[in-house]
Amino acid sequence: MVAMETEGKVIKCKAAVAWEPGxxxxxxxxxxxxxxxxxxxxxxxxxxxxxxxxxYLYDIAKMKPRPFPLVLGHEGAGVVESVGPxxxxxxxxxxxxxLFLPQCGQCERCQSPKTxxxxxxxxxTQQGVLADGTSRITCKNQQVHQFIGISxxxxxxxxxxxxxxxxxxxxxxxxxxxxxxxxxxxxxxAVNTGKVESGSTCAVFGLGAVxxxxxxxxxxxxxxxxxAVDINSDKFEIGKTFGATEFVNPKDHSKSIQEVLxxxxxxxVDYALECVGDVAVMxxxxxxxxxxxxxxxIVGWIEVEELSLAPLDILLGRTLKGTYFGGWKSVEAVxxxxxxxxxxxxxxxxxxxxxxALDQINQAFDLIMSGxxxxxxxxx
Amino acid sequence: METEGKVIKCKAAVAWEPGxxxxxxxxxxxxxxxxxxxxxxxxxxxCHTDWTFLHEVGKTMNPQPFPVVLGHEGAGVVESVGPxxxxxxxxxxxxxLVVPQCGQCERCLSPKTxxxxxxxxxTQQCLLADGTSRITCKNQQVHQFIAISxxxxxxxxxxxxxxxxxxxxxxxxxxxxxxxxxxxxxxAVNTGKVESGSTCAVFGLGAVxxxxxxxxxxxxxxxxxAVDINSDKFEIAKTFGATEFANPKDHSKPIQEVLxxxxxxxVDYALECVGNVGVMxxxxxxxxxxxxxxxMVGWTRMGELTLVSEDILLGKTLKGSYFGGWKSVEAVxxxxxxxxxxxxxxxxxxxxxxTLDQINEAFDLMITGxxxxxxxxx
Numbered sequence: 001m002v003a004m005e006t007e008g009k010v011i012k013c014k015a016a017v018a019w020e021p022g023x024x025x026x027x028x029x030x031x032x033x034x035x036x037x038x039x040x041x042x043x044x045x046x047x048x049x050x051x052x053x054x055x056y057l058y059d060i061a062k063m064k065p066r067p068f069p070l071v072l073g074h075e076g077a078g079v080v081e082s083v084g085p086x087x088x089x090x091x092x093x094x095x096x097x098x099l100f101l102p103q104c105g106q107c108e109r110c111q112s113p114k115t116x117x118x119x120x121x122x123x124x125t126q127q128g129v130l131a132d133g134t135s136r137i138t139c140k141n142q143q144v145h146q147f148i149g150i151s152x153x154x155x156x157x158x159x160x161x162x163x164x165x166x167x168x169x170x171x172x173x174x175x176x177x178x179x180x181x182x183x184x185x186x187x188x189x190a191v192n193t194g195k196v197e198s199g200s201t202c203a204v205f206g207l208g209a210v211x212x213x214x215x216x217x218x219x220x221x222x223x224x225x226x227x228a229v230d231i232n233s234d235k236f237e238i239g240k241t242f243g244a245t246e247f248v249n250p251k252d253h254s255k256s257i258q259e260v261l262x263x264x265x266x267x268x269v270d271y272a273l274e275c276v277g278d279v280a281v282m283x284x285x286x287x288x289x290x291x292x293x294x295x296x297x298i299v300g301w302i303e304v305e306e307l308s309l310a311p312l313d314i315l316l317g318r319t320l321k322g323t324y325f326g327g328w329k330s331v332e333a334v335x336x337x338x339x340x341x342x343x344x345x346x347x348x349x350x351x352x353x354x355x356x357a358l359d360q361i362n363q364a365f366d367l368i369m370s371g372x373x374x375x376x377x378x379x380x
Numbered sequence: 381m382e383t384e385g386k387v388i389k390c391k392a393a394v395a396w397e398p399g400x401x402x403x404x405x406x407x408x409x410x411x412x413x414x415x416x417x418x419x420x421x422x423x424x425x426x427c428h429t430d431w432t433f434l435h436e437v438g439k440t441m442n443p444q445p446f447p448v449v450l451g452h453e454g455a456g457v458v459e460s461v462g463p464x465x466x467x468x469x470x471x472x473x474x475x476x477l478v479v480p481q482c483g484q485c486e487r488c489l490s491p492k493t494x495x496x497x498x499x500x501x502x503t504q505q506c507l508l509a510d511g512t513s514r515i516t517c518k519n520q521q522v523h524q525f526i527a528i529s530x531x532x533x534x535x536x537x538x539x540x541x542x543x544x545x546x547x548x549x550x551x552x553x554x555x556x557x558x559x560x561x562x563x564x565x566x567x568a569v570n571t572g573k574v575e576s577g578s579t580c581a582v583f584g585l586g587a588v589x590x591x592x593x594x595x596x597x598x599x600x601x602x603x604x605x606a607v608d609i610n611s612d613k614f615e616i617a618k619t620f621g622a623t624e625f626a627n628p629k630d631h632s633k634p635i636q637e638v639l640x641x642x643x644x645x646x647v648d649y650a651l652e653c654v655g656n657v658g659v660m661x662x663x664x665x666x667x668x669x670x671x672x673x674x675x676m677v678g679w680t681r682m683g684e685l686t687l688v689s690e691d692i693l694l695g696k697t698l699k700g701s702y703f704g705g706w707k708s709v710e711a712v713x714x715x716x717x718x719x720x721x722x723x724x725x726x727x728x729x730x731x732x733x734x735t736l737d738q739i740n741e742a743f744d745l746m747i748t749g750x751x752x753x754x755x756x757x758x
Contacts, residue, residue, distance in 0.1 A: 114671025115695050279689060293492025298692055307689045311657060314676050314685070314700035317493050322692035 007082040007092070008034050011041075015154030016361045017139055018070045021060045024362045025072070025153070030144065032156040033136040035084035040164050041136075042096060045173040047152040047378045048075035049364040050181050051208065051277070052301050056147070058365075064303045067128050070145045071137055074100040076152025077167075077177035078380075087161045094166045095173060097180050097338075100125075100148040101324065102162035103331035116329050121160055125149030131160055152180070153361060155380050165331045167338045174355070174377050175348040178209065179337050181325070182375065183351060186213025187337075188326015189273055189299040191221050198222030200270040203261055204244070205285050207235035209351050209375045210299055211275035212242045216347060218271070219243030227264065229257060232371050241350055258287035271295050277302045283309060291316045298322045351375045384460040384470075385411050388418075392532030393739045394517055395434050396447045401740045402434070402531070407449070407522065409534040410514040412462035417542050418514075419474060423552040424530040424756045425453035426742045427559050428586065428655070429679055433525065434743075436682075445506050448523040449515055451756075452478050454530025455545075455555035468544045473551060475558050475716075476528045479702065480540040481709035494707050499538055503527035509538055530558070531739060533758050543709045545716045552733070552755050553726040557715050559703070560587035560753065561594075561729060565715075566704015567651055567677040568595025576600030578648040581639055582622070583663050585613035587729050587753045588677055589653035590620045594725060596649070597621025605642065607635060610749050619728050636665035649673050655680040661687060669694045676700040729753045 011032045016025040035041045053072045056063050080094045090096055104110055104120040121131050128145030129135050136158035137144040137151060151157045167176060186209065190196045194217075202218040204211050207230040218226045219242065228236060228244035236247040248264070250257040262268045268290030274282045277300025286296045286309060296318065298307075314320065328334065340346045354376040356364055367373035388409045393402040412418045430450040458472045468474060482488055482498040499509050506523035507513055514536035515522040515529060529535045545554060564587065568574045572595075580596040582589050585608040596604045597620065606614060606622035614625040626642070628635040640646045646668030652660045655678030664674045664687055674696065676685075692698065706712065718724045732754040734742050745751035 109670050112670055115669070117670060117695055282689065291493070292487050292490055292495060298689065301693065302689045305689055306686045307692070308684045308686045311660065311676060311680050311683070311685050311700075314698055315679060316702055317495055317700060319700075320692060320698040322689075322695065324694055 010034065011156045013155035014358060015071050015137065015151070016358060017144060018057050018068060018072055020068050021057060027359045028139050030137050030139040030154060032154065032158060035082060035136070035158050036132065037085045038087060038161045039084040039130065039158050040087055040090055040096070040161055041081045041156060041158045042078040042098060042164065043081045043156055044076045044078040044152050044154060044380050046077055046177045046380065047073050048178050048180065048182060048375050049361070049368060049378060050075050051368055054365050054368055062302060062304055067145045069139065069142065070128060070147055071151035071154050072147045073152030073154070074148050074150045075177055075181035076150070077173040077180065081156060089161060090164060090166045095169055095171055096164050096166050097176065097334050098150045098152060098157070098159045099163045099165060099330040099334065100150055100181065101330045102160065103329050104162045105331070110329070116325060116327055118162065120162055121149065125163070130158070153358070153378070162331065165334045167335050168342060170342060171338045174379055175352065176338050176341060177377065178348055178351055178375055179334055182209035183213040183348065184328055184334065184337055185323065185326045186210040186275060186299060187217040187346065188328045189297050189323040190214050190217025192327035193321055193323035194271045194273060194295055194297045196221035196223055196271050199224050201225040201265050202271040202273065203227040203229055203269045203285070203288055204273045204275060205229045205281050206274070206276035206300060207239050208275065212238065212351065212374065214273045214275055214299060215239060215242040215244050220346070227261065227269070238350070238374065242347065256284065258284045261288040267292070268294050271297070274298045274300055276300045279305045279307045282307050286313055286318060286320060289318045291318060293317055295319045295321060352377050355379055387411065388534050390533035391736060392449050392515065392529070393736060394447055394522060395450055398444065398446060399435055402450070404737045405517050407515050407517045407532060409532065409536060412460060412536050413510065414463045415465060415539045416462040416508065416536050417465055417468065417474070417539050418459045418534060418536045419456040419476060419542065420459045420534055421454050421456040421530050421532060421758050423455055423555045423758065424451050425556045425558065425560060425753050426746060426756065427453050428746065430525070431743050431746060445523045447517065447520065448506055448525055449529035449532050450525045451530030451532070452526050452528045453555055453559040454528070455551040455558065459534060465539045467539065468542070472544045473547055473549055474542050474544050475554065475712050476530060476535070476537045477541045477543060477708040477712065478526050478528065478559055479708045480538065481707050482540045483709070488707070494703060494705050496540065498540055499527065508536070531736070531756070540709065543712045545713050546720060548720060549716045552757055553730065554716050554719060555755065556587065556726055556729055556753055557712050561591040561726065562706055562712065562715055563701065563704045564588040564591025564653060564677060565595040565724065566706045567675050567701040568592050569599050570705035571699055571701035572649045572651060572673055572675045574599035574601055574649050577602050579603040579643050580649040580651065581605040581607055581647045581663070581666055582651045582653060583607045583659050584652070584654035584678060585617050586653065590617060590729065590752065592651045592653055592677060593617055593620040593622050598724070605639065605647070616728070616752065620725065634662065636662045639666040645670070646672050649675070651675045652678055654678045657683040657685045660685050664691060664696060664698060667696050669696060671695055673697045673699060730755050733757055
């Protein structure tokens, strides 16, 4: 083990700080404290930018309140800079992906095959602090919260050991960072949560990174028809790359999209995956499903709004499910997904449409909102 | 039989218009046409759906044609069969079915659904396959509720809507397998796929709910919490396997909160057997986020179900069940066998026995919560 000169010391580095909701991120000098017991400090090499990062900053009416100031970012990859006492699973120099969903391996949830929602530190990380109730990032003498206990929009961050997993040393960090959230979520929604079957007909609503990953998951599962739905027809070409067989733009039809899909499929799809995070689209996705056992998986993240359904749609045989991080048991699954990428079972490069530096991070948000990007990777 | 091929005059309980009591009338039942079976009804249960169709317009089916002979939970004996019927013959004991099973359509061939699509639209309009009914009264066509009409001494149903059962089956009890009991029991074992050792909550302790309790017990659930606003039902729920009881009226907190506290986070399976969207929501919210499953069983077209999206995103599953998910023609005879071998209870559901001309009393008993199942003995 090679000791780094920063080990055990406060690191001064750059981070993109959200001082208050509704304002652009500010590039600041921050101080990152050394890891405490069972924590890992990571030098972040690359980070994707997710719609939910934008939503917590700009769409706060739809999200539960989060404490500010805050360093966002939850889709990153990096190298272990140092570990705190008691950490045995990762070491200095290891390539790792921080995880917004932990896997302690011991709690009731981790022991259950039915859920991936480890309860360890859940309440703390949702409040932007680590297990002891504080964060490791300060700026101008003020504690800065860590988004879901992670904060990948910083050159260095500290996460609980159960929120990080070691990955293959050959993994290109500027691509596998996407497995920290969007790609794993969409892909897992199809193969784990929906349990898409070979020969089935699927519809994926929304062709951002999550939706394209869901398309990829449907293809991997052997679906015969994968209908990609988006109001931006520019996305259909890349949809094809990931496996979509058909495309529908709701704006091209006077009938509701669910009606269009039911007609296209003679009664409804076997699986519908909603990857937008809009309650009206969720309802449409349910109604687009076949009553003969159709399954709708809601994937797009939303916190406050309520979904409304006609009871008969469920009584007559449809199933409604949701997914969080694609249903993966994070610590053990992400390294395998990295392997799947290295062995070309899953695509990652094709998601990356832009590369920017940390000080250009607000441009990444603009690219998301204008629909011009799929994933922008921030290279630290 | 002397009636074969002829119109039969008999008694039936006719609903002339919505909101009015049933009227015992002399009706004429035409002989069965091709692929139809005429049945002498021996006994019929009474379901909440029958009452709802009559008294709560808009809550069950669209459209609601009148006049109609209601009843969809019956058992009887084949009186005659029309051309092409090969699966049963005169004298066979049978149960008419709210869900058909033609065995050939895409739905019947799929393991994922029991909703045979054959004749669906016609039966939902209360007609047989050719778009007419076989019952007339005072020279007027009378519709057949879901193409069945068990509130008549004789009825005619499509052959795919009837199944032959064991000759020893007591018709005044196995009639309940035509709807309520099969629905609740199947909701637990087929739709919910309740697992051994699990914790379940059943909302509503009518026949469907009690059958769901029985299904949870059969599946090996460890805890079965029965929920009803009428505490008088807790005793009979114990008979069917409930281990605990909760009356929402005894708590100031919402019932889902009570259940989450009772179970340290939520139940593994919740079965809503009331048919109320408020209760459906409570049932979802009572489920554990660690893979909890809520099965909607109670039938309603009324209102909209609203859910917190995050509840679903964080891992709950919402399903619905129609006739318990059973492939009707092949499953109901097996359920009869299970009753005959003591695996499932039926007698315990029957709280009252009345005659056809007392049928309005049966509705009163149901609505006042005094009965679980009243059997009309023809």
